[in-house]
Amino acid sequence: xxxxxxxxQAMVDARVAEFRDQARRRLEGKLTEDQFKPLRLMNxxxxxxxxxxxxxxxxxxTLNSAQMNALGDIADKYDRGYGHFTTRQNIQxxxxxxxxxADILEDLSKVEMHxxxxxxxxxRNISSDHFAGASHDELIDPRPYAELLxxxxxxxxxxxxxxxxxxICVIAAEKDRAAMRLHDIGIQIVEQNGEIGARFFVGGGMxxxxxxxxxxxxxxxxxxxxxxxxxxxxxxxxxxxRDNKYKARIKILVxxxxxxxxxxxxxxEFAHLLDQGIEPPLAEIARITEYFxxxxxxxxxxxxxxxxxxxxxxxxxxxxxHKHDSYVSxxxxxxxxxxxxxxxxxEQIRLMARLSKQYSFDELRIMHTQNVVLPHVxxxxxxxxxxxxxxxxxxxxxxxxxxxxxxxxxxxxxxxANARSIPLAQRISERFDASGKTEKxxxxxxxxxxxxxxxxxxxxxxIGILGVDKKGKENYQLSLGGSEAEDVxxxxxxxxxxxxxxxxxxxxxxxxxxxxxxxxxxxxxxxYRRIGMAPFKEALYG
Amino acid sequence: MVDSLGTSPDEVQFRFRDDExxxxxxxxxxxxxxxxxxxxxxxxxxxxxxxxxxxxxxxALIEVNFPSFADGRGYSAARILREAGYTGELRxxxxxxxxxxxxxxxxxxxxxxxxxxxxxxxxxRAFATWENVYQHAxxxxxxxxxxxxxxxxx
Numbered sequence: 001x002x003x004x005x006x007x008x009q010a011m012v013d014a015r016v017a018e019f020r021d022q023a024r025r026r027l028e029g030k031l032t033e034d035q036f037k038p039l040r041l042m043n044x045x046x047x048x049x050x051x052x053x054x055x056x057x058x059x060x061x062t063l064n065s066a067q068m069n070a071l072g073d074i075a076d077k078y079d080r081g082y083g084h085f086t087t088r089q090n091i092q093x094x095x096x097x098x099x100x101x102a103d104i105l106e107d108l109s110k111v112e113m114h115x116x117x118x119x120x121x122x123x124r125n126i127s128s129d130h131f132a133g134a135s136h137d138e139l140i141d142p143r144p145y146a147e148l149l150x151x152x153x154x155x156x157x158x159x160x161x162x163x164x165x166x167x168i169c170v171i172a173a174e175k176d177r178a179a180m181r182l183h184d185i186g187i188q189i190v191e192q193n194g195e196i197g198a199r200f201f202v203g204g205g206m207x208x209x210x211x212x213x214x215x216x217x218x219x220x221x222x223x224x225x226x227x228x229x230x231x232x233x234x235x236x237x238x239x240x241x242r243d244n245k246y247k248a249r250i251k252i253l254v255x256x257x258x259x260x261x262x263x264x265x266x267x268x269e270f271a272h273l274l275d276q277g278i279e280p281p282l283a284e285i286a287r288i289t290e291y292f293x294x295x296x297x298x299x300x301x302x303x304x305x306x307x308x309x310x311x312x313x314x315x316x317x318x319x320x321x322h323k324h325d326s327y328v329s330x331x332x333x334x335x336x337x338x339x340x341x342x343x344x345x346x347e348q349i350r351l352m353a354r355l356s357k358q359y360s361f362d363e364l365r366i367m368h369t370q371n372v373v374l375p376h377v378x379x380x381x382x383x384x385x386x387x388x389x390x391x392x393x394x395x396x397x398x399x400x401x402x403x404x405x406x407x408x409x410x411x412x413x414x415x416x417a418n419a420r421s422i423p424l425a426q427r428i429s430e431r432f433d434a435s436g437k438t439e440k441x442x443x444x445x446x447x448x449x450x451x452x453x454x455x456x457x458x459x460x461x462x463i464g465i466l467g468v469d470k471k472g473k474e475n476y477q478l479s480l481g482g483s484e485a486e487d488v489x490x491x492x493x494x495x496x497x498x499x500x501x502x503x504x505x506x507x508x509x510x511x512x513x514x515x516x517x518x519x520x521x522x523x524x525x526x527x528y529r530r531i532g533m534a535p536f537k538e539a540l541y542g
Numbered sequence: 543m544v545d546s547l548g549t550s551p552d553e554v555q556f557r558f559r560d561d562e563x564x565x566x567x568x569x570x571x572x573x574x575x576x577x578x579x580x581x582x583x584x585x586x587x588x589x590x591x592x593x594x595x596x597x598x599x600x601x602a603l604i605e606v607n608f609p610s611f612a613d614g615r616g617y618s619a620a621r622i623l624r625e626a627g628y629t630g631e632l633r634x635x636x637x638x639x640x641x642x643x644x645x646x647x648x649x650x651x652x653x654x655x656x657x658x659x660x661x662x663x664x665x666x667r668a669f670a671t672w673e674n675v676y677q678h679a680x681x682x683x684x685x686x687x688x689x690x691x692x693x694x695x696x
């Protein structure tokens with residue numbers, strides 16, 4: 001994976017020094033809270049319900065054991081012993097003191113990490129496929145392009161005060177495991193006539209106005225990638241709405257102008273920028289790509305001993321086919337039954353670090369589904385790995401099941417939330433596990449958001465739950481039929497909302513409808529798409 | 543200090559030019575397009591900087607107003623003007639704060655007239671924030687400075 005050179009390290013060190021200076025000026029009263037707020041936000045520091053929250057960037061979700069270890073230590077040293085992995089492949093700490101923030105940033109800089117641009121109206125951490133560089137089905141490893149974009153977007157002088165936040169995702173497989181088309185810019189690395197290039201989708205997003213990004217260019221040559229991205233951003237910076245925070249994302253601009261007009265403006269700006277010489281040379285992509293060379297894979301066993309049914313189930317559910325046939329990518333579930341989705345203790349984080357060193361060439365990934373991946377595990381090591389994970393409550397065999405739900409922090413932590421998400425997630429996983437229904441349901445993506453900002457991706461859930469405030473009471477709206485994958489779609493609301501007990505019953509009801517109507521190997525989503533909303537509505541409200 | 547459009551020049555606190563300060567008042571972008579003798583203009587966030595491109599040779603001062611530091615349209619306006627070859631004074635006015643200085647400088651601003659005067663020492667540090675930079679911008683295209691990528695591959 002990528003390693004900082006002296007330039008990268010100097011940039012991060014300069015940022016730590018700058019933040020120390022900003023914090024000093026805030027304490028001396030030279031900065032008002034209004035002036036300080038965007039500065040601390042650009043360093044990932046939010047003021048939440050009970051304390052400051054610090055969000056640490058994990059570029060394209062890739063990290064090594066030393067970095068993971070440092071994240072575990074920060075949980076113990078500065079938080080209450082936990083870290084929370086997020087849908088942006090980052091980690092958040094919920095109990096941070098303002099006076100510790102600069103020290104944490106300094107601890108992070110020692111392992112080539114930072115919290116730069118994890119918040120604020122700027123280009124955020126670049127996301128990618130969590131199986132990048134490991135999966136059997138990708139064209140090439142997309143992470144060198146993500147790293148190129150990371151450097152380009154870090155401290156970009158023109159795009160630091162955009163109308164609103166800006167999220168970019170890069171993948172290189174037909175299968176979309178990163179919700180690519182629900183980003184402000186989604187880039188798919190593709191091959192055309194033997195040449196590698198980038199397909200651009202612009203104007204997707206969730207939030208209160210969910211939209212699937214339309215494709216605006218089917219092929220951008222690799223030696224024009226940054227220039228094209230710069231053109232997309234410049235048009236947005238100039239013409240994105242600034243009169244209303246809720247209409248300021250690029251999806252609204254693309255929607256209001258229309259895809260054709262937005263594209264025309266981008267192409268015009270692009271033609272102009274091509275003459276400005278802003279593109280890094282291809283030698284730079286070659287330099288970065290060297291860091292992502294395959295580790296030294298060795299031939300070994302291709303199958304596991306399935307005599308232990310618990311182990312066999314975990315292998316079936318939680319491993320993904322690798323490009324080398326003696327390896328798999330193993331998913332470490334952070335969704336134990338009744339647990340808080342995405343939470344891990346400092347001890348668990350350090351254990352995953354040790355196991356990555358022992359079994360996965362010193363590499364880990366964070367998934368947008370709030371789990372952790374060991375990308376390169378030898379099939380013959382799987383039993384030893386599973387045994388160690390299971391002993392630490394990290395062995396739940398539930399990837400992509402209803403128990404593997406995404407949930408935002410909700411009203412338990414978040415200052416924006418209208419309703420709690422975590423208790424709902426806990427009760428649903430306990431209930432479906434106890435009844436054994438999880439197994440029968442197979443792949444079923446449940447996503448829970450505690451407010452309309454949709455951090456829990458409810459629009460993209462096969463089943464989505466949105467918590468709202470209804471006359472001072474928590475109320476939950478149910479929606480069906482969303483997908484963040486290559487078959488991307490936005491979920492539709494079933495009808496009137498429910499209270500907490502009611503929405504759990506409603507999830508039970510819609511899954512009953514599915515099991516009764518299911519044909520062949522259909523997933524919940526497939527059945528919904530075939531039979532439509534009516535039978536579900538009838539069962540819920542009829 | 544709140545300055546009304548087209549009246550007195552703003553109080554310039556930092557200037558990175560050797561030529562004489564243009565001390566005449568600015569006109570609006572619309573007026574500039576109509577008046578063939580105007581040499582100083584002020585751009586508001588909603589103005590299209592490209593409208594001025596036919597006149598960049600006769601202009602000696604372009605002010606870019608930041609009514610709020612959070613409105614970043616002026617950064618694009620600055621780069622567009624410099625990319626088109628404008629060499630006169632490019633002045634950031636309005637809600638200009640310490641932590642925007644280094645980015646503004648990179649986008650081509652060479653004079654700063656903040657509404658509220660800034661601490662000189664803090665500003666000096668802010669202008670020197672980045673020893674090196676990742677992206678191309680006005681400071682690198684004019685050859686004064688090379689990007690990190692160029693330094694890596696020299």
